[in-house]
Amino acid sequence: MIRAFHRWPGLVALVLVTVLALSGAALSVFAAAERLAAPQADAGLSVATLTERIQLVYPGVEQVRRAPSGRITAFWFENGTPGAAVIDPATGQGVASADPNQMERWLTNLHRSLFLGDGGRIAMALGAAAMLVLAISGTLLVARRAGGWRRWFAPLRGPLAGRIHVEIARIAIFGLMVSSLTALWMTASTFDLLPDASDGPAFPAAVSGAVAMPVTDMALLVATPVNELRELSFPYPGDATDVFTLKTDQGTGYLDQGTGEVLGWADLTGLERVSETIYMLHTGQGAAVLGLILGLLALGVPVMGATGVLIWLAGRRARPRIHGNKTAGQAKTILLVGSEGGSTWGFAATLHKALTKAGQSVHVGPMSAFAPDRYANAERIIVLAATYGDGAAPASAKGFLDRLEALGHVPAIPLAVLGFGDRSFPAYCGFAKAVAAAAKAKGWPELLPLDTIERQSPQEFARWGHALGDALGIDLNLAYQPVPAPTRSLMLKSRRDYGSEAQAPAAILRFALPKVSLWHRLTGRGFGRFKAGDLIGIQPEGSPMPRFYSLASGHRDGFIEIVVRKHVGGLCSGQLMALQPGDSVRAFVRHNPAFHPDHSHTPLILIGAGTGIGPLAGFIRANRRQRPIHLFFGMRQRDSDFFYGDDLADWQTEGRLTDLITATSRGKQRRYVQDALRGDALEVTRLIRNGARIMVCGGRDMAAGVTDALADILAPTGLTPAALKAEGRYVEDVY
Incomplete structure (x- = not known):
């Protein structure tokens, strides 16, 4: 369920989320650049002194603003013509144009509304909501894949796209939560969906009627540091009833223009402070370094989007499409799969089809999604579990044993565990055995004793199927048809022979690297990207089962190399040892990241x-x-x-x-x-x-x-x- 909540918002809103992230990242640079370029006021400079300096240069000044970045802008009228400039607080002189940066304005409109007005704002809000869903579900999925919150930064294995996706998510995911939450708050504020945060003072009903008191004599302006200023608006020229309006980090007040008396004051409300903090977090205004960090994290979104699509496509290829798969709450048989390379899913599809044909309702899902509370109508659980490396959980079974251990009580319905492995490896079906042992220790009733399938044997699977059918009281015939891995033809370039003196012939065989498409290079599929320690599957003539050899080269070496010893009666080793330069074999690559x-x-x-x-x-x-x-x-x-x-x-x-x-x-x-x-x-x-x-x-x-x-x-x-x-x-x- 969590995976579905993560997958579909990501696929549906990929373009929208990418536009949000990239435009937001670009805007964070403008906020930082403004902070660096703006002349900053000295710590002890007062609003009164700053205002006096500006009035000497621009006598018609009407307003002074200070941005969160520290940039001070003055607005004035001179001979009926408006003017504005960025001010150097040390002199009161204008040092730069106050006109907005056109590129920044363009990016802001793109980021907020896609240039579509309110409809665009709603669309971008939906994009922010999708990003929030992705961040929350992604957090849960990363924790699941790592094996728990304490192993958040545990080493990863698996295909390159998946590792890149999770590595970026580990770092970026919390920043994306902040960005998406603050975006949704600001959208709600724009559409007046939040309570009115403003609670300013009432405009004064009575003033002194006096005018032209020097600003340097006004106590509040003298006592207010420029670094707390937000805005100072001057009285309208010639209007004795108008007042100074001062806005600071503390609140808003009115000052009599003739006496300097404070005619009214209101502190910022709690909601106003929350809104301003959210604005700062989202835009980086007033926190340029934080803004840059969030912008940098946002750059991970398009990379995660691209790798997410690759993961989705790879998953569709690895898992067979199971027609008629019931939901976990509807099914009477829960079939959980633990697979690393995807082959165990083929057995699951065969079992699902046979059980469905026999009138059973079946749900198939990964072991990592194990959640007994969801199995409301289940009468049995069947686990098909491969083993990764030295008895470890395969990719789709991460966290299963931890969830089983954390259960207060196991389901009352019976369990059957079927392991898949290769007896040539020391930890043969080690993970399946661990699952069966943990279930037994918890007191979980058995549907069938633990059984194993070696080298994906269809015959052994059919035998186990008959035993399962007997236990269920149905006729169950499992006709598993293995899907052969796509192979490429490899031509032998050279060989170095050893062992003839010891009557144990062996050779280092070097094959030419086949031509690989750009897509395979980018995705790391097949011979597009491999390393020493990965496995090459050789398909010998006369056998449906490949034989695996550890690679002695990586794709950067420009060739494929293995070391082979001829075994008595060995079908594949005999055929390989008979090869001469120019001869070819059919082969495929299986990644083995645990041995890198x-x-x-x-x-x-x-x-x-x-x-x-x-x-x-x-x-x-x-x-x-x-x-x-x-x-x-x-x-x-x-x-x-x-x-x-x-x-x-x-x-x-x-x-x-x-x-x-x-x-x-x-x-x-x-x-x-x-x-x-x-x-x-x-x-x-x-x-x-x-x-x-x-x-x-x-x-x-x-x-x-x-x-x-x-x-x-x-x-x-x-x-x-x-x-x-x-x-x-x-x-x-x-x-």
């Missing part, structure tokens, strides 16, 4: 063995800022398996690699990479205590040995690998 180096300058400890060197080599190659990188690399034999040996030497010379420690597991002295870590324990400890981040890539057994070694090394310090993982300082890409 962060952007800090703290040291990196890279640990890999065998073909796990691939992404680590890519990180080193991309280290143009010469961040300290320490590489621990394990191989079988130095003569046959030293991948990137010459490159690593060159990168050390160039300063991209700080230190290289190797270990060989074949030969007279067998030494594994975890042994190399123990041998350099003091330096490893020093680096980690100084904030180093650890990245491990390679086989599952190697990764487990590295974890054990680091646990022993860090034991005296009180640190543990688990604690480092929780801080995001220890990440793995293992197989």
Whole structure:
């Protein structure tokens, strides 16, 4: 629901909100420029002295105004001709024209009314209301995505457009709330929808009849500093019944022109002070720095608008269109989906279709929208949950476990949890298992025991469907048809072969970067933007299932590179190892932001063995800022398996690699990479205590040995690998 409240005002009012934001940002510059250009009065200068100086230069002065920026303007008549000028308070002389800046006036009319009068003002008020809805709903969505208010600035993952959208929102969202709220207040004031804030003094019924008392003898003008002045209006020449009208930061009063006596005074009301504060916040008049800050934050609106559209389009592509999806309050079956790349939504659509065909009413939604209070007619909840990284929640399940933990009591209706994963990863279905364990600990009744689906198997999904049908007492046939990822043809440019001496053939394969459209470059889709550590899916001939390899290059390198070892009976590895320059394969990119180096300058400890060197080599190659990188690399034999040996030497010379420690597991002295870590324990400890981040890539057994070694090394310090993982300082890409 919150996402819908955020999405539709943004899409419908995108142009209007963008015009509001950009014109407001431009106007904030004019307010700041006025503050810088205006001659400022000395702190001790009184209104009486200023007025005397102006009268000496312009005897026919009728009014003196001071803007919130400090700019003083005088208006006069001379020989029947009106005049106006910006005044230097030190001399009373005019120093600049008082005519309004035409560009500022044009932008103001655009910002307020689109040049359409009252109709335009109403339209812009609707734009401000849309911005307010976007800001409030966006605040809730950012908190949800970050995993709670305390994690507001937690590191983000996911597609570039989404990360840019949230990063800007984190900073700009509260400023946009201020701008939109103040805009709505000012619109209400314009249309007299607020109580009358003015409560000025009654015009004096009797005056002395005397005239021409020098302003320097008027006590109130002498006592009022210029920095508190707003406006001083002079009596009409020759009219003994007229008076001086003085407006200051404190209130409004009338002065007898012959005696200087205060004939009436009224302090500003509370509502007037509120209105003036709101005016200051919205325009920056009187608070130029604040105005510039709000204007700068407003510049984020068009960027958030563009990235928001990209997110919406990507979401439409990632989620299948589910026809007949009931609302959460109507459905008897609630189907919640936790997905990172979008594939789990396809299973959800298949299950929704089958249940609907069997006469069930079904609502499908993300796990992040879990809200039991909304499930008024629900009889069961089914969770389809993928796992992200090392057992973490996928993107559409952020906050689910926190909401479950916060529940005073779980729903009385039963729950079924189905996990999706790949057994080659150590945290197989880790998030689904965590959900099932948390639900059990809360006492949530089971509809079915926890079950898992490996590698998106349609057969396993159909088997689980029969079990679900038996539990529901219906005939349920789940015929899931996987939608293949769009692939591109990659041509092999070159290869470097290794491992023949050890009877373990391997190669570094470098493919040409395919032509990529400008749209894909801007959106980061496909081969438009990728980094070392992302995954490339190779579609082998004769198999519907792709095989994934970690990339050893980024799009800026201008090529696609992977490290492959031939496995006995391996379909994909055999086909890749048979490639010769000029041959092609079909492939696609899957982003893996959890295994990217962060952007800090703290040291990196890279640990890999065998073909796990691939992404680590890519990180080193991309280290143009010469961040300290320490590489621990394990191989079988130095003569046959030293991948990137010459490159690593060159990168050390160039300063991209700080230190290289190797270990060989074949030969007279067998030494594994975890042994190399123990041998350099003091330096490893020093680096980690100084904030180093650890990245491990390679086989599952190697990764487990590295974890054990680091646990022993860090034991005296009180640190543990688990604690480092929780801080995001220890990440793995293992197989």
